[in-house]
Amino acid sequence: MTPWPAAVRRLVYFGTPELAVAPLRALCDAGFDVILAVTGPDRRRSRRGAAEPSPVSRAAAALGIPVTHFAEDAPVAAAGADGAVVVAYGRLIGADVLAALPAVNAHFSLLPRWRGAAPMERAILAGDQVTGVSLMALTETLDAGPLYAQQATPIGADETLAELRDRLVALSCPLLVEWLRAGPRHPVPQAGEATWAAKIGDDELGLDWDRPAVELHRRVRLGRAWTTLAGERLRILRASVVPSHSGPAGILDGLVAGTAAGGLRLDEVQSAGRRAMPAGDWRRGARLEAACRLGS
Numbered sequence: 001m002t003p004w005p006a007a008v009r010r011l012v013y014f015g016t017p018e019l020a021v022a023p024l025r026a027l028c029d030a031g032f033d034v035i036l037a038v039t040g041p042d043r044r045r046s047r048r049g050a051a052e053p054s055p056v057s058r059a060a061a062a063l064g065i066p067v068t069h070f071a072e073d074a075p076v077a078a079a080g081a082d083g084a085v086v087v088a089y090g091r092l093i094g095a096d097v098l099a100a101l102p103a104v105n106a107h108f109s110l111l112p113r114w115r116g117a118a119p120m121e122r123a124i125l126a127g128d129q130v131t132g133v134s135l136m137a138l139t140e141t142l143d144a145g146p147l148y149a150q151q152a153t154p155i156g157a158d159e160t161l162a163e164l165r166d167r168l169v170a171l172s173c174p175l176l177v178e179w180l181r182a183g184p185r186h187p188v189p190q191a192g193e194a195t196w197a198a199k200i201g202d203d204e205l206g207l208d209w210d211r212p213a214v215e216l217h218r219r220v221r222l223g224r225a226w227t228t229l230a231g232e233r234l235r236i237l238r239a240s241v242v243p244s245h246s247g248p249a250g251i252l253d254g255l256v257a258g259t260a261a262g263g264l265r266l267d268e269v270q271s272a273g274r275r276a277m278p279a280g281d282w283r284r285g286a287r288l289e290a291a292c293r294l295g296s
Contacts, residue, residue, distance in 0.1 A: 001098070001102070001137055001139065001145075001146075002098065002099060002100065002101060002102040002103075003082075003102060004082070004083055004102040004121075004184075004185045005082050005083075005102075006133070006183055007009070007082075007102050007183075008032070008082045008083055008180050009032060009033055009082055010032075010033045010035050010080060010081045010082050011027060011032050011033065011034050011035065011081055011082065011084065011085055011098070011180075012034070012035065012036045012037075012038065012079055012081045012083075012084040012085075012101065013027065013034050013036070013037045013038070013056075013060070013065075013084070013085050013086075013087075014037075014038045014039070014084060014085070014086040014087070014089040014093065014103075015037070015056040015087040015088055015089055016037060016039050016040035016054045016055070016056055016088060016089055016090045017054065017055055017056070017088050017090075018055040019086040019087070019088055019108075019132070019165055019169050020055070020056050020088045020089075020170075021055050021056055021059045021169065022086045022169050022170070022173055023085070023106060023169070023172055023173050024037070024056060024060065024063070024087075025059065025063070025083065025178075026072045026104070026173035026174070026176065026177055027176065027177065028063055028065075030177045030181075030291050031191070032049040032177075032180065032226050034060075034063070034065050034158045035065070035066070035079055035080065036065065036066050036067075036068065036079050036081070037056060037057070037060035037065045037066070037067045037068075037079055038067075038068055038069070038070065038089070039053075039054045039056040039057045039060070039067060039068075039069060039089070040054045040056075040057075040069065040089075040090050041054075041055075041069045041070075042054070042069075049133060050062070052066075053182075054096050057162055061198075066086060068084075070091070070163060072250065075109060076238045079168055081101060082102075083101055083103060083180075084101045084102070084103040084104070084138075085103070085104055085106070085176065086103055086105040086106070086138060087106045087172070088103070090287075092140070092142065093138060095140055098138060098139070098140065102137075103137070103138035104135050104136070104137065104138065104176070104179070104180075105135070105137075105143075105145065105205075106133060106134075106135055106172045106175070107119065107133070107136060107143055107175055108120050108131070108133060108134075108136075108168045108169075108172070109122075109123060109131055109132065109134060109189050109197065110130070110131060110132045110134060110150055110152060111136060111147060111150075111194075111196070112143075112144075112190040112191070112192055112193065112194035113128075113193075113194070113195050114131075114159040114193070114197040115134065115142060115143035115144065115196055115197060115198075116137075116142065116143060116196050116197035116198055116199075117197060117198065117199045118198065118199050118200050118228055119127075119131075119197040120161060120164055120165055120168065121161060121197070121200045121222055122138045122195075122198075123155060123160060123164075124155065124159075124164065124218050124221055124222060125196075125204075125218050125219065125222070127214075127215075127218060128155055129154060129155055130152050130153070130154055130155065131153065131155055131164070132150055132151050132152035132153050132171070133146065133150065133151050133165065133168055133171050133172045133175055134147055134149075134150045135148040135149040135150070135175060135179055136148060136190075137187045141162050144194075145187070145190075146158040146187030146188055146189050146190065147180050147187055147188055147189075147190055148185055149175060151171055151175050152185070153167065153168070153171060158221070158240070159210055159220060159221065160221045160222075160223060161222045161223050162223060173215060179264070188217065200222065202217040202224075202226075204219070204226050204271070205219055205224050205226060206225075206226055207219060207220075207225055207226065207236065207264075207294070207295070208295075209213045209227075209229045209250035209258065209259055209260075209294060209295050210250075210259070210260050211259060211260055212260050212261035212262065213241045213242065213243070213245075213258055213259040213260075213261060213262035213263055213265060214241055214261075214262070215238070215243050215259065216239075216259060216264050217239055217264060220236050220237070220238065220239045220264075223237070225237075227294045227295055228294070228295055228296060229252075229271075229292065229293075229294055229296065230296060231296070232271065232272050233271075233272050234269055234270070234271050234272075234294070235269060235270040235271075235276075236266060236268075236269055237267075237268040237269060237270055237276055238267040238268035239264050239265060239266055239267055239268075240264075240265045240267055241262055241263070241264060242256050242262055242263035243262045243263075243264075244262070245258060245262055245263025246258070246263075247263060250293050250295045251291050251292070251293055251294075251295075252266070252288070252292050252293070253290070253291050254283075255267075255279050255280060255283060257294050265279075266279035267279055269282050271286070
């Protein structure tokens, strides 16, 4: 692990998605000289659309920062930087770069809990009450480097993934800036049991009505939950728990569906090929029977 210099001014920035844009701008606004942005390649955002640059690529171009897609495509190690900042880059960084540049990674969990690609999603699904931002030294083992700093924050009982993501990104910006300005840096090993935050598959977002309502509500908070009705997929965009409900699992009575424990009130839904709408409007337009079965 390459040590950081006492004073840091010139940086290489590794990042790809939209959540990595705000930290990049914060570093520039704080006076750091970001001399190169390394980001994922251009990708098609739809089946028929042309390949588009990543959000970090667009932001870097607007800031006048040179962009490359992968570290091996440019002499990153010879760019004259004091160090590298990594935020949701999406790829492992090679040993040659790590040997030449000290690097700090902003990760959106309290490591070692939720190493991996989907830490915020896994924290919500697990019912965690607290999460945060970790600044760690980058090593060749994913998310296992020693820690420079952490900042914790509670997770709201109804907080959505989008809301939590925005808050954690906002926390990461001053944390990174203040840490880079602070001087000598001595990381400490991660302590505690490591858990793995694998990507969320579409099957995990399907609502199993034989599970408790509080568990299903966590899936809805991720923003892509779904069920079926008469063989058609129905997305559940917003919902709320009704603890006192005691109807059969999967039976939609009015706007409340029965579960293994309590009910789940549908607040906003989107049926196939239609726009998102309040669940009451959807139910009236669909002309459903008084009680119908979800998951069918």
